[in-house]
Amino acid sequence: QSALTQPASVSGSPGQSITISCTGTSSDVGGYNYVSWYQQHPGKAPKLMIYEVSNRPSGVPDRFSGSKSGNTASLTISGLQAEDEADYYCSSYTSSSTHVVFGGGTKLTVL
């Protein structure tokens, strides 16, 4: 069982917007602004898409945005494109001894 809870799947049509949630506790998501989001295409390594809740690394399209409210972080993808179809994972810094926790992952399908 993952420490952070994500929906197993979401879907949307090209051009639409979708949001993926990531729910934790006050010991991780709610307690720190160190939430990251990773995109993983089949057979590939994960790629950092968002860090520190809402910051985009260089090269990541501004269609990807992140936010947080309480113990829940969210990744929003606007103007969906076919190449956005992938698995998405959230992670957070945590006060527990492990320091890092991942969500279970969300499969995004672009219809």
Next chain:
Amino acid sequence: QVQLVQSGAEVKKPGASVKVSCKASGYTFTSYGISWVRQAPGQGLEWMGWISAYNGNTNYAQKLQGRVTMTTDTSTSTAYMELRSLRSDDTAVYYCARGWLQIPLDYWGQGTLVTVSS
């Protein structure tokens, strides 16, 4: 450009050990930590632990304590992850990534498939 290049796929028998390497280039190795993450077939990402390339400090996932050791060789900018007493449920793709603690994992290796089978 930053690159992390991992060693090749391994096939091991239950009870054996495996050591995966991760050679870094394109940045000052000792300025960052290296985290290790694994992914069992069809499953999600599992954080295994991290090592500071600056001073060798480590932190391991509780479920792997006693079986995993992470090290670095600063002379070659290479990180290593050794997993002992392998079981079938250790079959996974193992990734190294630059980053640790609250630092995001901004660059990842290509992954190393470790298969544990009798």
